[in-house]
Amino acid sequence: MSELLLEVAGLCKDFGGLEAVKDVSFTVHEGQIKALIGPNGAGKTTIFNLLTGVLPPDAGRARFRGRELLGMPSHRVAALGIGRTFQTSQLFDQMTVLENVMVGHHLQGSATMLSAALRLFGAGAEERRYREVAMEALARAGLMDLAGRQAAALSIGQRRMVEVARALAAEPQLLLMDEPAAGLNMRETERLAETIQRIRDSGVTILLVEHDMSLVMSVAEEILVLDRGEPLAEGTPEEIRSDERVLAAYLGEVTD
Amino acid sequence: MTAVQVWQFSLSGLTTGGIYALIALGFSLVYNATGVINFAQGEFVMLGGMITAAAMSAWNLPLWLAALLAVAGTTVVGLALDRAAIRPARRASIVVLIIITVGASIFIRGVASVIWGPEERPVPAFSGESPISVFGAAITPQSLWVLGTTLVVAVAMWMIFEHTVIGKAMRACAINAPAAQLCGVELSRMISWSFGLAAAVGAIAGIVLAPITMTQYSIGTMLGLKGFCAAILGGLGNSIGGIIGGLLLGVLEALGAGLISSQYKDAIAFVVLITVLLIKPSGFLGEEGGGEL
Amino acid sequence: MARRRRAEKIQLVLFFTAVALLPLVVRNAYYLHILTVVGLNLILATGLNLLMGYAGQVSLGHAAFYGIGAYASGILTATYGWNPWLAMLAAIVITSAVAWLVGKPTLHLKGHYLAMATLGVGIIVSVVIRQWSEMTGGPQGLMNIPSITLAGWELRSDMDVHYFYFVWGWGCLLSVLFSNLVASRPGRALRALHDSELAAETLGVDTAAFKVRAFVISAAYASIAGTLYAHSSMRFLSPTPFDFHKSIALLVMVVLGGQGTLWGPVLGAATITFIEEVLRPYADYDIIAYGLLLMFMMVVMPGGVARALGSLADWLRERIARRSGERDE
Numbered sequence: 001m002s003e004l005l006l007e008v009a010g011l012c013k014d015f016g017g018l019e020a021v022k023d024v025s026f027t028v029h030e031g032q033i034k035a036l037i038g039p040n041g042a043g044k045t046t047i048f049n050l051l052t053g054v055l056p057p058d059a060g061r062a063r064f065r066g067r068e069l070l071g072m073p074s075h076r077v078a079a080l081g082i083g084r085t086f087q088t089s090q091l092f093d094q095m096t097v098l099e100n101v102m103v104g105h106h107l108q109g110s111a112t113m114l115s116a117a118l119r120l121f122g123a124g125a126e127e128r129r130y131r132e133v134a135m136e137a138l139a140r141a142g143l144m145d146l147a148g149r150q151a152a153a154l155s156i157g158q159r160r161m162v163e164v165a166r167a168l169a170a171e172p173q174l175l176l177m178d179e180p181a182a183g184l185n186m187r188e189t190e191r192l193a194e195t196i197q198r199i200r201d202s203g204v205t206i207l208l209v210e211h212d213m214s215l216v217m218s219v220a221e222e223i224l225v226l227d228r229g230e231p232l233a234e235g236t237p238e239e240i241r242s243d244e245r246v247l248a249a250y251l252g253e254v255t256d
Numbered sequence: 257m258t259a260v261q262v263w264q265f266s267l268s269g270l271t272t273g274g275i276y277a278l279i280a281l282g283f284s285l286v287y288n289a290t291g292v293i294n295f296a297q298g299e300f301v302m303l304g305g306m307i308t309a310a311a312m313s314a315w316n317l318p319l320w321l322a323a324l325l326a327v328a329g330t331t332v333v334g335l336a337l338d339r340a341a342i343r344p345a346r347r348a349s350i351v352v353l354i355i356i357t358v359g360a361s362i363f364i365r366g367v368a369s370v371i372w373g374p375e376e377r378p379v380p381a382f383s384g385e386s387p388i389s390v391f392g393a394a395i396t397p398q399s400l401w402v403l404g405t406t407l408v409v410a411v412a413m414w415m416i417f418e419h420t421v422i423g424k425a426m427r428a429c430a431i432n433a434p435a436a437q438l439c440g441v442e443l444s445r446m447i448s449w450s451f452g453l454a455a456a457v458g459a460i461a462g463i464v465l466a467p468i469t470m471t472q473y474s475i476g477t478m479l480g481l482k483g484f485c486a487a488i489l490g491g492l493g494n495s496i497g498g499i500i501g502g503l504l505l506g507v508l509e510a511l512g513a514g515l516i517s518s519q520y521k522d523a524i525a526f527v528v529l530i531t532v533l534l535i536k537p538s539g540f541l542g543e544e545g546g547g548e549l
Numbered sequence: 550m551a552r553r554r555r556a557e558k559i560q561l562v563l564f565f566t567a568v569a570l571l572p573l574v575v576r577n578a579y580y581l582h583i584l585t586v587v588g589l590n591l592i593l594a595t596g597l598n599l600l601m602g603y604a605g606q607v608s609l610g611h612a613a614f615y616g617i618g619a620y621a622s623g624i625l626t627a628t629y630g631w632n633p634w635l636a637m638l639a640a641i642v643i644t645s646a647v648a649w650l651v652g653k654p655t656l657h658l659k660g661h662y663l664a665m666a667t668l669g670v671g672i673i674v675s676v677v678i679r680q681w682s683e684m685t686g687g688p689q690g691l692m693n694i695p696s697i698t699l700a701g702w703e704l705r706s707d708m709d710v711h712y713f714y715f716v717w718g719w720g721c722l723l724s725v726l727f728s729n730l731v732a733s734r735p736g737r738a739l740r741a742l743h744d745s746e747l748a749a750e751t752l753g754v755d756t757a758a759f760k761v762r763a764f765v766i767s768a769a770y771a772s773i774a775g776t777l778y779a780h781s782s783m784r785f786l787s788p789t790p791f792d793f794h795k796s797i798a799l800l801v802m803v804v805l806g807g808q809g810t811l812w813g814p815v816l817g818a819a820t821i822t823f824i825e826e827v828l829r830p831y832a833d834y835d836i837i838a839y840g841l842l843l844m845f846m847m848v849v850m851p852g853g854v855a856r857a858l859g860s861l862a863d864w865l866r867e868r869i870a871r872r873s874g875e876r877d878e
Contacts, residue, residue, distance in 0.1 A: 074751055075753050075754055078751050078753035086747070102734075103749065106752050293661055341844045348851040350661065362794075362843065520680055533662055
């Protein structure tokens with residue numbers, strides 16, 4: 001098996017008596033597409049928030065290439081090479097699509113407030129370079145014609161694609177995607193599946209939280225099922241499909 | 257400094273603190289109903305004192321009648337403020353609403369200065385001037401009036417909110433306005449009530465304060481800001497927190513002025529406020545989040 | 550976007566050229582003085598706009614930094630005999646240091662709590678200016694502030710044209726720096742955290758640090774305006790121009806002009822300065838009118854003049870389109 005990228009062990013989070021995440025452990029290997037699934041309230045998004053420093057954990061460890069993530073502020077987690085997209089899209093609404101993606105390049109840039117204000121030390125050249133890089137990224141994602149549009153004016157499907165492009169602009173090694181298919185129609189979901197695979201093929205490992213079972217089953221190589229904060233089962237899509245505990249937990253939720 | 261001095265400062269601080277507590281109560285009333293910080297709250301205090309003083313000297317009214325008139329008049333001003341300036345801008349951002357209420361306070365102060373001029377005006381003490389000794393420290397009867405009034409107003413508020421239909425409806429609006437509206441509560445009437453009550457409470461604070469400090473058209477700003485400090489200290493929108501915050505602020509201010517320097521008295525309240533916010537970012541009884549920009 | 554940036558540059562050049570030509574038309578000393586005040590307010594509003602309009606953080610105490618800048622250079626020159634230019638630099642350093650100390654802990658606060666903390670800082674500074682008489686001269690004021698010399702020229706406020714150009718020269722420089730900054734990596738980071746702190750963080754933006762930087766820069770702008778003020782007006786400083794009401798006036802300039810726009814501060818600074826000047830002769834009634842105007846303008850144009858003009862234009866265009874549509878039928 002390929003190299004270990006992320007190793008989560010004994011992760012716990014308690015919201016005033018409600019145990020949202022209970023002793024969760026799992027690993028993600030380089031080049032994998034791994035999915036976290038589970039009914040509403042299973043603690044999937046909370047796990048993302050713990051990993052990316054949005055919430056402080058109560059217990060546990062999470063090592064990314066051997067470095068402890070927990071307790072790090074979000075921007076340091078990002079600097080290590082972990083990107084993220086959100087369940088309810090978090091685009092910068094007052095900026096254009098191009099500018100959104102350019103913020104994605106923040107980590108690669110070096111212009112400071114002083115050098116930017118004075119246009120010193122190649123700040124102007126850097127600015128032009130990143131505009132070009134961002135345009136290329138948009139072109140690759142097929143979003144070229146949206147570049148100048150205000151983010152607030154986009155449709156849900158477009159917002160998601162822009163968010164993915166923005167996250168990729170930061171050149172992450174691991175991308176956490178939180179319900180990327182939510183609010184998408186069937187054709188958009190199919191395109192999303194292709195996009196996810198393409199991203200992985202370009203060398204980015206993917207950890208996915210998703211409700212849409214057809215999407216999960218078609219793209220994920222390994223699935224961790226959570227129920228009320230606890231790990232329920234782990235395995236390949238085939239194994240999960242035939243797992244009786246999973247069926248029991250999902251009964252009534254998934255009919256297809 | 258001796259223990260008796262500390263006690264003396266604390267007692268006089270409690271008096272000012274009672275006023276801050278009443279002002280904080282007014283802030284909370286409006287904040288809970290509308291999410292608006294009403295920077296004109298201090299002007300209600302000024303109006304309470306000024307109308308009382310003016311009515312007594314101009315028309316020779318007895319104190320109680322002048323005070324009643326002051327409360328009624330200030331309440332009308334509060335209702336008018338809501339109608340004329342707050343309601344048309346309900347959906348505006350926090351900053352815009354802050355500017356509107358600051359504009360209102362400047363306007364009210366301007367009108368007061370034109371009507372009553374810049375002189376300080378006296379209001380007689382309610383029941384004599386001879387100080388009473390409490391464990392070695394002196395306290396004026398008027399201070400007892402202030403503290404008693406704070407207590408009575410606080411209890412009255414509690415009764416209104418716990419035991420009257422209007423009070424319950426106001427609480428419902430504060431917790432969840434859309435749901436309350438679905439249950440037939442008319443939001444705009446509740447907002448009127450909150451502005452009216454806040455203005456009345458402010459006026460009462462101004463009336464009981466006036467005999468201690470005299471009253472003047474310009475006293476509202478600083479009082480309002482310190483009452484706002486008290487409200488924030490206690491946790492915005494938390495009435496009990498605001499009362500405790502007010503009393504605490506009054507005592508700390510008096511002690512600070514006595515122990516450190518009376519010159520910097522006006523800064524003390526804000527130093528206390530910033531210190532508390534740095535330790536607990538939403539006041540000591542407040543919940544997380546203070547409204548979005 | 551590159552096109553928009555170019556358009557902005559052209560607008561800036563046209564605007565400041567027009568300003569530079571103004572003294573050819575405006576020869577009245579009093580009017581020139583008012584225009585100079587507009588320039589000062591423009592610098593203040595531009596700095597505050599970076600904090601409020603771009604980084605999305607409110608400050609109700611910005612006059613404090615204006616005051617610190619003014620008094621620092623006033624005291625250093627009048628009491629300690631420093632060269633005004635050196636004093637200006639020192640004032641920037643002092644103001645920035647204070648802003649950093651204040652901003653670092655307070656900018657974690659949100660909404661009304663941040664508003665109140667900054668308001669508190671403003672009041673503490675104005676109380677200190679008023680009470681620390683040995684240093685600041687207290688309510689009586691700080692006297693005998695020398696004027697600034699630029700390349701052998703003594704810039705005196707009674708030579709109105711000199712000071713007009715001096716202040717607007719600074720205004721131009723600081724506006725250009727500002728427009729460079731907001732269209733760059735750090736500028737985008739600020740706007741990003743305004744829209745979503747969460748997303749900005751996950752893209753590697755240290756939001757806490759960027760907020761503090763924006764705060765410090767806006768304070769430095771205020772400090773420069775303070776120094777310019779200290780050396781212009783009658784060579785004298787009193788506490789009043791730096792109190793709570795100045796902070797509110799600055800807030801109004803930014804909001805009224807339109808937060809987060811390049812031209813907002815210009816519109817806001819000009820509008821408020823002119824209103825204040827027009828009302829000045831009507832003692833007692835001026836604050837009534839001022840209060841009314843604040844309420845009225847904010848109720849009518851909560852998004853600022855720039856945006857109100859924009860929607861007025863939209864409305865007109867729509868009407869014209871409907872008219873011509875009717876005619877076609």
